[in-house]
Amino acid sequence: MSTTQLLAPNVTAQHWADPSHPDDRPFIRRYIFSTDHKTIGNQFMFMSLFFLLVGGALAMMIRWQLGWPGQPMPGGGVLPETMAPGGILLPEFYNSLVTMHGTFMIFFAIMPLLVGMFGNWLIPLHVGASDMAFPRLNMMSFWSAVPAGFIMLASFVVEGGAAGAGWTAYPPLSAVPEYSGVSTGQQLWCVSLIILGFSSLMGAVNYITTIVNMRAPGMTWMRMPLPIWSLFITAILILLAIPILAGAAIMLLFDQTIGTTFFLPEAGGQPLLWQHLFWYFGHPEVYILILPAMGVASEVIANGSRKPIFGYPAMVGAIVAIAFLGWIVWGHHMFQSGMNPLLGSSFMLSTMIIAVPSAIKVFNWLGTIWRGDIHFHTPMLNALAFVGMFVIGGLSGVFMASTPVDIYIHDTYFIVAHLHYVLFGGSLFAIFAGIYFWFPKFFGRMLSPTLGKIHFALTFVFYNLVFFPMHNLGLGGMMRRIYDPNQYGFLEPLQPMNTFVSVFALALGVSQLVFFFNILWSLWRGEKAPENPWRSNSLEWSLASPPPHGNFEAMPAVYRGPYEYSYPGRGEDFWLQGEPPDGGAVHAPTGGAPVGEGVPQ
Amino acid sequence: MANKKPNYYLVWLYLLVLTIAEVGVAFLSGLPFEVLVFILLSLAIWKAALVAMYYMHLRFEPPRLVIIALAPLPLAVLITIVVVTMEVF
Amino acid sequence: MSEAAAIHAHAPRPMEGIRVYNVKLGMWVFLLSEVMFFSGLIGAYIILRFANPEQWAAPGEVLNVTLTAFNTFMLICSSVTMVKAFAAIEHGDQAGLKRWLLATIVLGAAFVGIQVFEYIKLAEHGFVPMASQYAADGGGPLYGSTFYTMTGFHGAHVTIGVLCLIFTLVKALRGHYTEEYYSGVEIMGLYWHFVDLVWIILFTIVYLI
Numbered sequence: 001m002s003t004t005q006l007l008a009p010n011v012t013a014q015h016w017a018d019p020s021h022p023d024d025r026p027f028i029r030r031y032i033f034s035t036d037h038k039t040i041g042n043q044f045m046f047m048s049l050f051f052l053l054v055g056g057a058l059a060m061m062i063r064w065q066l067g068w069p070g071q072p073m074p075g076g077g078v079l080p081e082t083m084a085p086g087g088i089l090l091p092e093f094y095n096s097l098v099t100m101h102g103t104f105m106i107f108f109a110i111m112p113l114l115v116g117m118f119g120n121w122l123i124p125l126h127v128g129a130s131d132m133a134f135p136r137l138n139m140m141s142f143w144s145a146v147p148a149g150f151i152m153l154a155s156f157v158v159e160g161g162a163a164g165a166g167w168t169a170y171p172p173l174s175a176v177p178e179y180s181g182v183s184t185g186q187q188l189w190c191v192s193l194i195i196l197g198f199s200s201l202m203g204a205v206n207y208i209t210t211i212v213n214m215r216a217p218g219m220t221w222m223r224m225p226l227p228i229w230s231l232f233i234t235a236i237l238i239l240l241a242i243p244i245l246a247g248a249a250i251m252l253l254f255d256q257t258i259g260t261t262f263f264l265p266e267a268g269g270q271p272l273l274w275q276h277l278f279w280y281f282g283h284p285e286v287y288i289l290i291l292p293a294m295g296v297a298s299e300v301i302a303n304g305s306r307k308p309i310f311g312y313p314a315m316v317g318a319i320v321a322i323a324f325l326g327w328i329v330w331g332h333h334m335f336q337s338g339m340n341p342l343l344g345s346s347f348m349l350s351t352m353i354i355a356v357p358s359a360i361k362v363f364n365w366l367g368t369i370w371r372g373d374i375h376f377h378t379p380m381l382n383a384l385a386f387v388g389m390f391v392i393g394g395l396s397g398v399f400m401a402s403t404p405v406d407i408y409i410h411d412t413y414f415i416v417a418h419l420h421y422v423l424f425g426g427s428l429f430a431i432f433a434g435i436y437f438w439f440p441k442f443f444g445r446m447l448s449p450t451l452g453k454i455h456f457a458l459t460f461v462f463y464n465l466v467f468f469p470m471h472n473l474g475l476g477g478m479m480r481r482i483y484d485p486n487q488y489g490f491l492e493p494l495q496p497m498n499t500f501v502s503v504f505a506l507a508l509g510v511s512q513l514v515f516f517f518n519i520l521w522s523l524w525r526g527e528k529a530p531e532n533p534w535r536s537n538s539l540e541w542s543l544a545s546p547p548p549h550g551n552f553e554a555m556p557a558v559y560r561g562p563y564e565y566s567y568p569g570r571g572e573d574f575w576l577q578g579e580p581p582d583g584g585a586v587h588a589p590t591g592g593a594p595v596g597e598g599v600p601q
Numbered sequence: 602m603a604n605k606k607p608n609y610y611l612v613w614l615y616l617l618v619l620t621i622a623e624v625g626v627a628f629l630s631g632l633p634f635e636v637l638v639f640i641l642l643s644l645a646i647w648k649a650a651l652v653a654m655y656y657m658h659l660r661f662e663p664p665r666l667v668i669i670a671l672a673p674l675p676l677a678v679l680i681t682i683v684v685v686t687m688e689v690f
Numbered sequence: 691m692s693e694a695a696a697i698h699a700h701a702p703r704p705m706e707g708i709r710v711y712n713v714k715l716g717m718w719v720f721l722l723s724e725v726m727f728f729s730g731l732i733g734a735y736i737i738l739r740f741a742n743p744e745q746w747a748a749p750g751e752v753l754n755v756t757l758t759a760f761n762t763f764m765l766i767c768s769s770v771t772m773v774k775a776f777a778a779i780e781h782g783d784q785a786g787l788k789r790w791l792l793a794t795i796v797l798g799a800a801f802v803g804i805q806v807f808e809y810i811k812l813a814e815h816g817f818v819p820m821a822s823q824y825a826a827d828g829g830g831p832l833y834g835s836t837f838y839t840m841t842g843f844h845g846a847h848v849t850i851g852v853l854c855l856i857f858t859l860v861k862a863l864r865g866h867y868t869e870e871y872y873s874g875v876e877i878m879g880l881y882w883h884f885v886d887l888v889w890i891i892l893f894t895i896v897y898l899i
Contacts, residue, residue, distance in 0.1 A: 133712045201723055209716045213707035220705070240673050243723045244680070247730035251839065259820040260835035262734065267821045267831045268742035273684070273734055280680050280730075327676060331683075343683075606777065613770040617763065624759050627749055627898040638899055645894035649887045656773045656883040663709045666718065673722045677729035684737045 014130040014214075017550035025549070033143070035135035036549055038442055040142050041120030045435070047142075048112040049516070051149055055104035058097050060509050065089045065097075067502025069484045069495075082161065091483045092181050095164030096156070098481045102167030103189065106289065107196055108149045110423060113431050114292040115200070115238065116145065119207055119231050121438055125540035125547065126228045128216025128556040128578075133209040141202035148196040155188040163189035166481060168282070171263035171274050175255040183256070190253040197246040200238050207235035216539070218558030222316070223577070225538045225562040226309065229316050230295030233323045234288050241284035248277035272337055279330035287326040289423060290390075291319060293430030294361060297383045299562075300433045301365055303536045304380030305372030306573050308563040311364045318357035318364075325354045335406045344403050351401035358394050362387060373566065373573070377534070378452035382433035385460050389425025393418055396471065411481075414474025420467045432456070432515070439519070440533050444545045445526030451518040458511035465504040469497050535574045538562045542576050612655045619648050717877040721884050724847075728888055731843065732895065735836045745830030752817055752826050752833070754808060755897050761804045762893050765848075768797035769886045776879045782869035784862070791859045791875075794882065798852040805845050809838075840892055847885045854878060 023030070034040065064073045076087030083093040120138065124131050132138045155162040162185040165174035169189065177183035211232045215224070224232075252274065254260040261267040263274045302309040309315060331339060331347035339347075365387050374380070396418040400406045409415065432455075440446045476494050478485050485491040485498065532541040539556055540547060556578045564575040623644045626637065654660040659667055708715060739746055749755060771793040778786030812818075816825030819838040824831040858878045861867065867875055 134716060137716075201720070204723070205716050205719050208719050209712050213710075213712050213715055215705040215707070217705060239719060239723045240676055240726045243727035244730040247727050247734070250843075251731075251734060254819070254835070254839065259822055260839075261821040261831055262738070262835060262839075264821075268738070268745055269832065270737060270741055273737055276680075276684050276737075277730055277734065327679070609770050609773050609777070613766060616766045620759065620762055620766065623894060623898060624755065628755075641894050641898050645891050648890045652769065652883050652887045652890065656769050656886075657880055665708045666710050666715070669708070669715075670718055670722070673725045673729075677725060677733075680729060681733045681736055684733050685740060 014555070015550050016130050016555070017548040017553050019548070019553060023549050033139060035131070035139050037120045037124050037132050037135070037138060038546060040138055041117050042442060043142050044112050044116035044120060044145075047146060047149065048109050048117060049519075051104050051108035052113070053516070054153065055101050055109050056509055056512060058101040058104065060506060061089060062094070062097050062101060063502040063505040065094055065483065066485070067499045067505075069486055092164060093161060094483045095180065095481070096162040096182070096185070099163045099166050099169075099189075100152070100156070103152065103163070103193075105423070106167060106285075107193065108145075108152065110289050110427050110431070111200070111285075112145060114289065114296075114427060115203060115231070115234060116142070118227060118292055118296060118434055118438075119203060119235070121442060122225075122227050122540075123207055123210050123231060124214070125543075125551060126225050126538050126562075127211060127214060127219055128539050128552065128558060129210060129214040130550045130552065132206045133214060134206050137202050138206050141199045141206070144195055144202070145199040148192045148199060151188055151195065152192040155185040155192075158184040158188065161185050168278060169252065169274075170278075171252060171255065171271050172265070175252060175263055177256075187253060187256050190249045190256070193249050194246050194253075197242045197249075200242050204235040204238040204242075207231060208239065211235075216556045216558055219577075222313065223558060223561045225295075226298040226312075226315055226319075227292065227295035230291040230298075230319050233319050234291045237284040237288050237291075237323055237326070241281045241288070244277055245281035245285075248274060248281070272334075275334050275337060276330070279333045282333065283330040284323075284326050286422075287323055289427050291323065293386065293427040294319070296434040296437075297386045297430045298365070298368075299536075299538075300379045300383035300437050301368050301387070302563045302565060303437075303534050304375050304377060304383065305369050306375065306565045307368055307372040308561075308565055309364065310367030310370075311360075312561065312563065314360055315364055318360040321357040322354060325350060325357070329354065332401055332406070335403050336410045341403075348401055348403050352398060355394065355398055358390075362391055362394075377436075378447070378449055378456060379433040379437035379534070381453065381456045382429045382436065385456070386426055386429040386433060389421055389429060389463075393421030393426055396421065409474055411479060412474035413470045413478045413480060416480055417467050417470035417474060420470070424463060424467065429459075432459075435519075437534065439522070440529030441540055441545050441547070443523055443526075444529050445522050445524075446529050446533060447518050447522045447526060451514055451521075455511065455514040455518065458514065459508065462504045462508035462511060466501055466508055469501050473497060473501070532574075532576075535572070537564060537574050537577055539576075539578050542578050607655045607660075609655070612651055616648055616651060619644055619651075711873060713873045713877055714880070717880050721880065724884065724888075728840075728843075728891075731840050732891070735840060735895070738832050738836060742830065742832055745832045747826075747828035747833065749898050751828045752812070752815075753837070753897055754811070757804065757808060758893065758897050761801055761808075762889065764797050764804075765801050765886050765889050768794050768801070769883055771797060772879050772882045776872070776875050779862075779867050779872045779875050780869070784865065784867075787862050787867065787875065788859065791855060791862055795852055795855045795859060798848055798855060798882075802845060802848055802852065805841065805848075837896060840896055844885070844888055844892055847888070851882050851885050854881070 025034075030036075031039065034043075061073065061076075064071075064076075070088060072087030073084065073089060074087070076084045076089070079087070079093075082090075084090060089097070120132075123129075152162075160177070160182045162182070163169065163174070164180045164182045165186060169186070173179045174186055177186070180186065211224075211228060251260070251262040255263055255269075261269040263269050263271050265271060298309055298315060329347060329351045331343060332351045335344055335347075369384075396414065400409060400415065400418060436447055436452055473494055476491070478491055478494055478498075482491075486495060529545040531543065531545060533545075534541075539552075539558070542556075543551065557580075558577050559579065559581055560575060560577055562577055564577075566573045567575050623641060626632070626640055626644070630637065632640070653670070659670060662670075710718075771790045775787050775790035775794060778784075778790055812826075815827070816823070817829075817834055817837075818824055818826075819831075819835045821831035821835070824834050826834070855878060858874060861874060
């Protein structure tokens with residue numbers, strides 16, 4: 001047995017693009033059951049944007065009820081009697097709304113956008129491979145996420161309505177139908193998330209194998225673009241965290257269906273066990289939702305500032321440190337659970353330490369922008385918003401990490417404000433930045449910069465008007481999932497603020513239509529995209545837009561890191577990673593495969 | 602990787618002996634519960650290690666793969682210990 | 691270095707990576723997530739048992755340890771037949787590959803069969819996962835729930851493994867594997883040994899402790 005033979009599949013398995021041979025895949029293989037990572041990335045984009053719309057619509061209904069409690073919702077008459085008789089939302093339906101808003105946004109919008117879309121779009125192109133390591137597994141990953149999403153969506157129309165125990169599904173509320181009034185919906189919630197878990201797992205196996213084994217010659221670990229670093233660490237988090245959720249969801253499903261009592265106290269079960277398992281998954285999940293956003297923002301900020309990223313090794317180290325610390329902080333979601341103060345304090349300490357790597361990242365983003373030749377293109381605007389909003393969300397996170405403060409603000413609107421600052425202000429702005437940045441590469445058309453800037457301005461202003469007052473609502477004592485705050489006298493004075501928030505929430509929702517219109521319009525009418533519209537460095541920008549099936553015509557070689565902007569003495573302010581030095585004379589890239597074998601001839 | 606192949610039957614015999622030892626200790630030794638748990642878990646981990654090292658060839662793989670393979674173990678141990686600590690406190 | 695490798699020596703090739711080919715690395719990475727899955731179940735088992743020691747019967751009181759010890763023996767035997775199948779194809783021994791794969795399938799299927807038989811016998815004595823119907827002589831409902839969840843998921847893994855083994859055997863019968871190309875057999879073996887490894891842990895903590 002020789003190692004060389006076993007490595008051979010790496011070399012031979014890649015099918016590079018062949019310009020002399022037309023792409024003759026039939027329609028169904030090309031656009032529907034495609035194994036091409038670019039198509040799968042596009043599919044993930046459309047699926048997640050659809051669920052983003054669904055989640056957004058649910059949020060609009062929530063805000064209607066909180067802004068004008070008990071008033072008939074305009075257009076609410078179309079909803080059936082079991083949800084909103086006469087357009088007035090029922091309390092049971094409101095519970096489903098908050099639960100499904102959280103579930104859709106986290107599992108079916110943000111996570112597939114960041115991991116499914118960016119992961120598929122970028123990984124093979126950025127590391128210089130023809131496709132993922134396991135293209136068919138990749139296709140299965142997408143085609144199992146779709147049924148999972150529709151099972152979740154279908155739970156609205158089953159008897160009893162959709163899951164209503166919050167996106168965290170704490171038992172016994174989630175396990176006993178008599179408590180929440182939902183039976184089938186809650187079971188479908190578990191089933192859907194288990195299927196989605198399989199989908200994420202297949203993706204993670206693919207990403208890790210591709211990044212470890214399929215990097216082109218010269219693409220050393222420290223030359224990888226930061227989105228790839230963050231997606232690599234994210235894939236590890238998914239790989240190790242999702243099975244815990246799947247195991248817990250299976251046990252919850254058994255409690256709901258066959259009558260076990262894992263989480264039900266009457267026969268010795270432990271409700272807290274669910275919280276431990278859920279948050280042992282849940283806290284890494286939080287970083288699954290922010291790390292790829294950080295990577296995308298780094299890429300865009302370096303490009304928009306025309307400067308190398310400040311402190312690349314520290315950026316990589318911070319990603320690894322955040323991911324590692326993310327495993328030992330889950331208890332900070334459970335300070336109210338009667339935890340031993342000794343354990344609580346250690347969770348508080350480990351949580352606050354996460355501020356250090358996060359601050360390193362923010363400092364380095366600022367260092368990158370500092371004295372740069374800043375280009376305020378649409379992706380850059382969104383990436384800058386990401387940095388600012390992430391700082392606000394991160395700072396409110398430090399408040400909540402402190403046990404005594406958390407005991408006061410736990411499960412209030414302060415939490416809602418915090419998580420939306422991190423997930424909407426953080427992840428979603430980075431997603432916008434990434435879509436504006438890479439859309440031209442994958443669809444061959446530019447998104448309209450005018451509409452993009454209008455969308456950004458409206459979103460940024462309305463977003464802050466919606467979520468900043470929520471801090472005050474929370475400090476005023478308004479509970480997180482309350483149907484009608486006015487049932488408590490002490491919350492009545494907050495009603496004008498709630499109405500204010502709701503007005504701008506509706507405006508925020510409407511202004512997202514600009515984004516969706518921009519995408520649909522630009523798909524057919526947008527300006528044709530050149531190869532490298534942003535004058536950026538990584539490997540995909542030397543290819544046609546969109547890149548052909550098989551990406552590169554032969555294995556590319558990598559000669560430098562991804563952030564060589566404004567290199568002294570060069571005419572242009574960017575330097576493609578795959579461009580040979582000295583204007584064409586081919587040198588062996590350093591750090592490649594065994595000597596004499598890695599050199600592209 | 603022109604390695605020396607392990608004698609698979611010998612490993613099998615080894616596993617068999619350890620299994621018999623486990624059942625024997627569990628039912629015949631009469632040791633206190635805590636000691637029994639410790640011995641049984643040690644034997645189980647010993648057997649698991651044998652399977653991983655010889656049948657799954659981990660002993661003959663590049664060190665980088667070994668590191669990957671062992672990576673989740675601290676996390677698995679962590680959740681068990683903390684969950685138990687919660688209960689004991 | 692063989693001829694095939696010599697041809698590839700001058701083709702551009704990717705970074706060294708981890709010196710393990712893709713499918714094998716992918717399988718290892720997948721097994722890591724399996725480790726976490728079973729850790730979650732075992733962690734739940736431990737906390738429930740710590741909280742309710744009275745719900746667990748003494749080893750051998752409810753569960754039939756003799757039968758399961760025999761089953762454990764068969765699973766260990768199936769691991770050795772699996773590794774022999776891999777050793778056979780590594781040396782290009784087609785007949786040996788088919789023979790040992792068949793032996794592994796038989797042993798694996800027998801394991802699942804005995805487990806189903808065990809479940810039926812236990813259920814007859816009132817040892818069930820449902821809390822309201824638990825009626826066994828000793829122990830409590832959580833004993834039943836955790837037992838069936840842990841051994842059941844392991845059994846499901848064995849069943850999937852047997853199906854994959856049959857698939858591998860069909861490919862072997864068609865001469866799909868050679869001395870040069872045997873990754874399918876190797877990753878099948880990795881999965882199978884992992885399932886065996888999980889059983890070693892489960893047998894100890896579910897039946898003996």
